Amino acid sequence: MPNPLSSPNPCLSCGACCACFRVSFYWGETDAAPGGYVPTELTQPISPHRSAMKGTDQPKPRCCALQGVVGQTVLCSIHPQRPSPCREFNASWEAGEPNEACDRARRHYGLAPLAPIKAGTHSEI
Ligand code: SF4
Numbered sequence: 001m002p003n004p005l006s007s008p009n010p011c012l013s014c015g016a017c018c019a020c021f022r023v024s025f026y027w028g029e030t031d032a033a034p035g036g037y038v039p040t041e042l043t044q045p046i047s048p049h050r051s052a053m054k055g056t057d058q059p060k061p062r063c064c065a066l067q068g069v070v071g072q073t074v075l076c077s078i079h080p081q082r083p084s085p086c087r088e089f090n091a092s093w094e095a096g097e098p099n100e101a102c103d104r105a106r107r108h109y110g111l112a113p114l115a116p117i118k119a120g121t122h123s124e125i
């Protein structure tokens with residue numbers, strides 16, 4: 001989920017990507033490692049060198065840090081400490097192009113893909 005402070009932000013009424021995919025990353029991003037910042041208690045090891053956000057490594061994923069109702073009002077409770085996959089995941093058109101994974105996650109929850117109206121804004125089609 002991208003930065004909720006950007007406005008208007010479609011992610012605050014979505015959250016689909018936080019409840020669709022396994023969110024995995026190098027374990028050194030956790031605060032168990034020097035310089036790490038992701039709260040370790042919200043993660044689980046999935047291999048010797050990788051961790052995942054709890055709740056995302058299961059058939060029906062939902063990140064344990066996601067608050068609210070997908071498709072209504074949501075918030076990432078650890079937004080400043082979210083791992084790199086979340087930081088690097090753009091909402092469709094946030095970076096000027098569609099993101100197939102964003103579109104797919106939204107469709108999974110019956111939400112229309114985002115479409116651009118004009119630079120810097122989003123809307124639903
Ligand atoms: S699926 Fe797309 S619009 Fe929804 S929260 Fe994730 S990035 Fe934002």
Ligand code: SF4
Nearest residue numbers: 001018063066076086
């Ligand atoms: S850490 Fe935050 S942004 Fe990342 S999947 Fe979990 S709720 Fe979403």
